[in-house]
Amino acid sequence: MILLTHPTGNQFVKSALRGLKDREALIAFHTAVASFPGSMLHRIGQINAFKEINRREFDTDLKNLTYTSPSMEVGRLVAGRFKWNSLIAHEHGRFSVDNVFQHIDRISAKMLIDKKLTGLKAVYSYEDGALYTFKQALKSNLVRLYDLPIGYWRAMRQLLGAEREFRPDWAITLKGFKDSEAKLQRKDEELRLAQHIFVASSFTKKTLELYPGALAPIHVIPYAFPEIAIGKTYSPASRGKLRLLFVGGLSQRKGIANVLEAVESLGNHVELTIVGRKAVEGCIPLEAGLRKHRWIPTLPHQSILELMREHDVLLFPSLFEGFGLVITEAMSQGTPVITTDRTAGPDLIVHNENGWLVEAGSTEGLKTQIEALLSKPELIKSNGLAAMETAKKRPWAKYGTELAQKIKEVIEKN
Known part of the structure; x- marks a missing residue:
């Protein structure tokens, strides 16, 4: 029934595949690199130098449905490993992420002509990798399903453009303004053809209100939570400093400036750990802030979950986020989250029941919420336990099931 295309195959793609396969709705999956348990590629992925392959591992029963086109993605991985930065430069590098997406997109379109995919009724493709596939699908009378993982680009430029003017010292970290006019036109054309x-959040849906034209129906299906933690302990209210954690790219899109400012004003009442790579070198206020706190540039995913369990609260005051998987990761570990209305927070969190929502871009709002927890630290445990209960109700299998059900429903209507 469906051909699903995506160059890498992250967690939400894998869950979508699982949901479609379990409902006998998946005809084919096209990606760049795919490893399967027991395969030669899987064994190579056990070698430390090639551990990136492990992130491309899929369930064994998908093997016969999977088509791979690895050349561009392998080039990107090799160029990145040897720091051949000109080859992976944004848009223009031979092996840039943009070119990898378009490579898979072009071959997916060709598959619609060359492959005999009996029973194919629809294609499901993701932002920046759907244009050629959709054009051919239109000619082939196939239903065109589009996944937008992050907010619409015009809304991003409007909201973050204001932030650039308000915080010129942080403007260098806001990298979303580098997209060429040609790339932005492709995004709009993909939306037009869909x-x-x-989308995975109500916020992402809202950003599409700035699209200059009529849009297809928009379906909000939030992502899900990892397996909940066992053995989370909460410190007594009298313990002392509040242990705060930030996880994410060190860009003001994620609200890192607000985190640093809020914590600065709270002095010795809190301690902050920051996990994430710099978006760019040379941001003076960021460099100054990192010197004052514990900074870990990168950690394996499992170690991040362990670190979440060790902290009292996750701070994620993002200014523009399609979802924010760190929210669900922290909640699954029993660590409540302070986030904003420009993430999936409003879809997952009831304020002061299983976490807290503050105004995006407001240092004062973030500080006030942290101060409320300093004055009533018992709220951390009650909200943390409620966050785990929320996580129990929405495992990744539920996302796959809901997505597959909605896809089958819209295909039948078409």
Whole structure:
């Protein structure tokens, strides 16, 4: 019934595949690199130098449905490993992420002509990798399903453009303004061709209000939570400093300036750990802030979950986020989250029941919420336990099931 295309295959793609396969709705999956348990590629991935392959591992029963086109993605990985930065430069590098997406997109379009995919009724493709596939799908009378994982670009430029003017010292970290006019036009053309649009948060849906034209129906299906933690302990209210954690790219898109400012004003009442790579070198206020706190540039995913369990609260005051998987990761570990209305927070969190929502871009709002927890630290445990209960109700299998059900429903209607 469906051909799903994506160059890398992250967690939400894998869950979508699982949901479609379990409902006998998946005809084919096209990606760049795919490893399967027991395969030669899987064994190579056990070698430390090639551990990136492990992130491209899929369930064994998908093997016969999977088509791979590895050349561009392998080039990107090799160029990145040897720091051949000109080859992976934004848009223009031979092996840039943009070119990898378009490579898979072009071959997916060709598959619609060359491959005999019996029973194919629809294609499901993701932002920046759907244009050629959709054009051919239109000619082939196939339903065109579009996944937008992050907010619409015009809304991003409007909201973060204001932030650039307000915080010129942080403007260098806001990298979303580098997209060429050609790339932005491709994004709009993908949206124009889509017959149904799938997003993971109400905020992402709202950003599409700035699209200059009529849009297909938009379906909000939030992502999900990892397996909940066992053995989370909460410190007594009298313990002392509040242990705060930030996880994410060190860009003001994620609200890192607000985190640093809020914590600065709270002095010895809190301690902050920051996990994330710099978006760019040379941001003076960021460099100054990192010197004052514990900074870990990168950690394996499992270690991040362990670190979440060790902290009292996750701070994620993002200014523009399609979802924010760190929110669900922290909640699954029993660590409540302070986040904003420009993430999936409003879809997952009831304020002061299983976490807290503050105004995006407001240092004062973030500080006030932290101060409330300093004055009533018992709220951390009650909200943390409630966050885990929320996580129990929405495992990744539920996301896959809901997505597959909605896809089958819209295909039948078409």
